[in-house]
Amino acid sequence: MGNTATERINTSTEPLPNSKRMASRLWRWRKHASWFQVTLIVFLTAIGLFMLLPIIFLFNNAFKPLNELFLFPPTIWVKEPTMRNFERLFLHSAAGVVPFTRYLFNSVIVVALTLFSVIMASTMAGYVLAKHRFHFKTLIMSLIMLSLMFAPETVSIPRYIMVSGLGMTNTYFAHVLPFIASPVAVFLMKQFIDQVPDALIEAAKLDGAGDMYIFTRIIIPLIAPAVATISIITFQAVYLDMEGSTLYTQKETMKTLAYYVSSLTANLQNSVAGQSIAAACALLMFIPNLIMFLLFQRKMIQTMLHSGVK
Amino acid sequence: MGNVKFHHVYKYYKGEPIPSVNDFHLDVADGEFLVLVGPSGCGKSTTLRMLAGLEDVSQGDIYIDGKFTNFVSPKDRDIAMVFQNYALYPNLSVHENMALGLQLRKVAKHDVELRVNRAAKMLEISHLLSKKPNQLSGGQKQRVALGRALVREPKAFLMDEPLSNLDAKLRTQTRTEIIKMHGQLQTTFVYVTHDQTEAMTMGTRIVVMKDGRIQQVAPPQQLYDEPRNLFVAGFIGTPQMNFLQGAVVRQDGVYYFETKRLKLRIPETYSVRFEASGANLRQIVLGLRPEHVACGNDAPEAWADWQAAAIVDMKEPMGSDTFLYTKVGEETLIARTDAHTPIRVGDSILLALQMNKAHFFDLESGVSLSIPGDRA
Numbered sequence: 001m002g003n004t005a006t007e008r009i010n011t012s013t014e015p016l017p018n019s020k021r022m023a024s025r026l027w028r029w030r031k032h033a034s035w036f037q038v039t040l041i042v043f044l045t046a047i048g049l050f051m052l053l054p055i056i057f058l059f060n061n062a063f064k065p066l067n068e069l070f071l072f073p074p075t076i077w078v079k080e081p082t083m084r085n086f087e088r089l090f091l092h093s094a095a096g097v098v099p100f101t102r103y104l105f106n107s108v109i110v111v112a113l114t115l116f117s118v119i120m121a122s123t124m125a126g127y128v129l130a131k132h133r134f135h136f137k138t139l140i141m142s143l144i145m146l147s148l149m150f151a152p153e154t155v156s157i158p159r160y161i162m163v164s165g166l167g168m169t170n171t172y173f174a175h176v177l178p179f180i181a182s183p184v185a186v187f188l189m190k191q192f193i194d195q196v197p198d199a200l201i202e203a204a205k206l207d208g209a210g211d212m213y214i215f216t217r218i219i220i221p222l223i224a225p226a227v228a229t230i231s232i233i234t235f236q237a238v239y240l241d242m243e244g245s246t247l248y249t250q251k252e253t254m255k256t257l258a259y260y261v262s263s264l265t266a267n268l269q270n271s272v273a274g275q276s277i278a279a280a281c282a283l284l285m286f287i288p289n290l291i292m293f294l295l296f297q298r299k300m301i302q303t304m305l306h307s308g309v310k
Numbered sequence: 311m312g313n314v315k316f317h318h319v320y321k322y323y324k325g326e327p328i329p330s331v332n333d334f335h336l337d338v339a340d341g342e343f344l345v346l347v348g349p350s351g352c353g354k355s356t357t358l359r360m361l362a363g364l365e366d367v368s369q370g371d372i373y374i375d376g377k378f379t380n381f382v383s384p385k386d387r388d389i390a391m392v393f394q395n396y397a398l399y400p401n402l403s404v405h406e407n408m409a410l411g412l413q414l415r416k417v418a419k420h421d422v423e424l425r426v427n428r429a430a431k432m433l434e435i436s437h438l439l440s441k442k443p444n445q446l447s448g449g450q451k452q453r454v455a456l457g458r459a460l461v462r463e464p465k466a467f468l469m470d471e472p473l474s475n476l477d478a479k480l481r482t483q484t485r486t487e488i489i490k491m492h493g494q495l496q497t498t499f500v501y502v503t504h505d506q507t508e509a510m511t512m513g514t515r516i517v518v519m520k521d522g523r524i525q526q527v528a529p530p531q532q533l534y535d536e537p538r539n540l541f542v543a544g545f546i547g548t549p550q551m552n553f554l555q556g557a558v559v560r561q562d563g564v565y566y567f568e569t570k571r572l573k574l575r576i577p578e579t580y581s582v583r584f585e586a587s588g589a590n591l592r593q594i595v596l597g598l599r600p601e602h603v604a605c606g607n608d609a610p611e612a613w614a615d616w617q618a619a620a621i622v623d624m625k626e627p628m629g630s631d632t633f634l635y636t637k638v639g640e641e642t643l644i645a646r647t648d649a650h651t652p653i654r655v656g657d658s659i660l661l662a663l664q665m666n667k668a669h670f671f672d673l674e675s676g677v678s679l680s681i682p683g684d685r686a
Contacts, residue, residue, distance in 0.1 A: 197395055197397065199393040199394070199395055199397035200397045200399065202362075202364050202384075202391070202393070202397070203391065203393060203397040203399075203458075204399070204410075205363075205364070205383075205384045205385060206362060206363075206364075206384050206385060206389070206390065206391050206411075207385070207410050207411035207414055207458075207462075208385035208411060208414035208415050209385070209410075209414055213414070217399075218399055218401075221400075221401040222400065222401065
C-alpha cells in the first residue's frame with residue numbers, strides 16, 4: 001500500500017522535479033512520524049494560522065479605503081489598497097494642536113530611558129541576589145516575588161500618590177519611574193545568573209577582578225539572552241502603556257504614541273474619520289514591536305529554557 | 311618562598327553542628343606537592359577554598375609565605391587556582407583568558423605576551439590561542455586553565471579536582487603533565503582529589519581527610535605501608551586492603567589471631583608491640599593487602615601456619631596480574647596472583663596470609679596497633 005501511495009505522489013508531480021523531491025521527502029518523513037505526530041502538527045499549524053489572523057487583518061486594514069473599513073460583514077483582505085490613511089494621519093496631526101511626531105518622539109524617549117534603566121537595575125539586582133551573600137537576602141527576594149502577585153491596577157492609586165508626591169507629573173520621569181522596579185525582570189535575571197557557575201566568578205576574583213569588572217565583563221556577556229528577553233517584555237509594556245499618559249500627565253505634549261492611537265478612536269467627535277487614521281497608526285505602532293521580537297526571539301526562547309520558566 | 315601554614319583551622323557552616331573542617335593543622339613546605347584526599351564531603355575542598363580566600367576561616371590562622379592571610383582578599387594572596395569545571399571565561403579567547411589575570415595586575419604588555427606564549431608553548435596550546443573555550447575539547451580546556459594559572463607565576467598553585475571531568479586516558483596524560491610542571495617550576499602545589507591513585511602518583515606528601523579531620527599526613531609510600539588507622543588503610547590502595555575481624559589469643563607465649571575458621575600465628579615483632587601497648591586480648595581487625603595474600607601452592611614453607619582454605623568466587627584479570635576474590639567462610643579475601651594463573655572460579659585453593667606484612671587495628675577506635683607509637 002505504501003508503494004502505490006509513493007507512486008501516486010511521484011506521478012502527480014512528474015513535471016516539477018523540485019516538488020517531486022519535496023513530496024518524496026515528505027513521504028519518507030511520514031514513515032518515521034506516527035499518526036499522532038502528524039495530527040499534532042496539522043492541528044498546531046491550524047492554530048498558528050489562526051493566531052496570525054489579527055496581524056494579517058492589521059496589515060490589510062491600514063491600506064483599506066474608508067468605505068472598506070466600514071463594510072459589513074468586515075473583510076480580511078483589502079480590495080483596493082490605498083496610502084490615503086497614512087496621508088491623513090500625518091495631515092490630521094499637522095493640523096491639530098500637537099503633531100503626531102511629538103507623540104512618537106515622546107515614546108522613543110520614554111522607551112529608551114526605561115529600557116536602559118530597567119536593564120541596569122534588574123541585572124545589578126539579579127547579580128547581587130544570585131551571587132552575593134548578605135543579610136535578609138531571602139526576605140528581599142520574597143518581597144520581590146510577592147510584588148509579582150499584585151495586579152498593576154490594584155496599586156495604581158499609591159503609585160499616583162508617589163509620582164505626584166515626587167513632583168514628577170508632566171515629566172518623562174512619570175512615564176519611566178513606575179517601570180523601573182520590575183519584579184519580573186529581577187526574577188528572570190536572578191534565575192539566569194544563578195546558572196553562571198560560581199567557579200567562574202571565583203576564578204575572576206583570583207585573577208584580580210573586582211565586582212564591577214566581574215559584572216560588566218563576565219556576567220553581562222553571559223546573560224545577553226536574558227537581557228534580550230527583558231528588553232522585549234519591557235519594550236512592550238512601556239510602548240503600549242497608557243497609564244503614564246492618562247494619569248500622570250495632563251499636558252498633551254508629554255503624552256505618548258499609545259495614548260494618541262487610542263484617543264483617535266475613543267474620541268467620539270472624530271470616530272468615523274479617526275478609524276482610517278487609527279488603522280494606519282495601528283500598523284505603525286505594531287512594526288517596532290515586530291522588529292524587537294524578530295531581533296530577540298531566539299535569545300528569548302533560550303532564556304525561557306534556562307530559567308525554567310515556560 | 312611559597313610555604314603555607316595552617317594553624318588549627320576550623321570551618322563552621324551555619325546550622326551545622328559539626329565543623330566541616332576540624333582542627334586542620336599543617337605546615338606545607340615551599341615547593342612541596344601536597345595532595346588532600348578523602349571521600350566527598352570530607353572538607354578537603356573547603357580547606358583549599360579557605361587557603362584561596364574564597365571561604366572565610368571560622369577559627370584558626372592561615373599563613374602564606376609567613377604572612378598572616380586570614381583577611382587578605384583572594385586577589386592579593388598571589389595564588390592561582392585551577393577548578394574542576396575549568397572556569398574559563400566563555401566570551402574571551404584562550405589568549406584573553408590566560409592574559410586577563412596579568413592585565414588586571416597591570417603587567418606590561420610585552421611581558422604579558424611573553425608569559426602567555428611561553429606557557430602556551432609549555433602546554434602545547436599555542437595553536438589554540440585565538441579560539442574560544444567552547445571550540446575546545448575537555449582536555450584542551452583544562453590545559454588552558456592550567457596555562458591561566460601558570461602565567462601568573464604565583465607563590466602557590468591550588469587545584470580543585472582538575473582532572474575529574476576528563477576521560478581516563480586524558481586524565482593519566484594530564485596527570486603526568488602536572489607532575490612535570492611541578493618538577494619544572496618547583497612551586498608549592500596544593501591539590502585536592504577524591505581519587506587515591508591521583509594522590510599516590512602526584513603527591514610528595516598526602517593528607518588523608520575524613521569528616522573534616524586529618525587522618526594521616528605522610529609521603530605516598532609510607533601512607534601505603536603504614537596506614538595509621540582503618541580508614542586510611544581502606545582508602546588507599548586498589549583493590550582495597552582485606553579486613554578480618556577476630557580476637558587476639560595468647561597460647562604458650564605466642565599470640566594468635568583467631569576467627570571462627572582461622573587461627574593464625576602472629577609474628578613476634580608484633581607480639582612485642584602488643585605487650586607494650588597493652589592490647590589485652592580484645593577484638594581487633596587484621597588488615598592484609600591483596601599482594602600479601604599468596605596462593606598457597608607457591609607459598610614458601612615458612613608460611614605454613616598462615617594458611618587458610620578458600621573457594622575462588624570471582625576472578626579479575628588486570629593484564630599484568632590477576633585478582634582472585636575468594637571466600638574464607640563468609641569473609642571475602644582478595645589475593646593477587648600471576649596473570650596466567652590456572653586457577654578458575656569455583657576452585658578450592660589454599661591461601662597463605664603473610665602475617666609478617668599484616669596490619670592490626672583496634673576494632674573500636676580503628677587506630678593501628680602495628681605502627682610504632684612515634685610514627686603513628
